[in-house]
Amino acid sequence: DVKVTQSSRYLVKRTGEKVFLECVQDMDHENMFWYRQDPGLGLRLIYFSYDVKMKEKGDIPEGYSVSREKKERFSLILESASTNQTSMYLCASRPRLARLTNTGELFFGEGSRLTVL
């Protein structure tokens, strides 16, 4: 089974702190994604990566950056956390050759719920 692991299920940080959210997958997937989930808004894409050291902005990249130094790890960074970044963050991955799954779905981690005070 594909395993996507997010390092922290719950975090509480203060405004202005630098926050790292880590995501590791064990299936050698090329593509990794960070989404943010808010009530009434669903999941919105922050950043994604098609390969090591590659990154692309999603729909809401402002206030975030990412790092992909190794294929299995994709980190989301909040340089200076703000209260409006309080949210659930979901990491996902999939293989580049999506036909390997027959459907091309994303595999998700369990989420990291971040509260910024």
Add this chain to the structure above:
Amino acid sequence: AQKITQTQPGMFVQEKEAVTLDCTYDTSDPSYGLFWYKQPSSGEMIFLIYQGSYDQQNATEGRYSLNFQKARKSANLVISASQLGDSAMYFCAMREAPMDSSYKLIFGSGTRLLVRP
């Protein structure tokens, strides 16, 4: 413009009855895919069912079926014989590209389903 629309923020269904969760989408790409995910209160996103735009038949997976009406651009999820464990958030998502390209998924705002005993 919203690409995926889920108009039902919340729904109730009696145990053992069937329920339909609505999803409409907007795309001009002839090759696309539609997904449904379930998110229980624990937070993980569980992939339920997939429909490709060229698939002739509606997708089915156990108690889940996807009512795909291409001309109306709708992809409603039907859950038959509801169980208490079906209580969760349900998200509709779309892939707007051929399966082997560098695509991402766009999600709707979700529908919270509560199954009554």
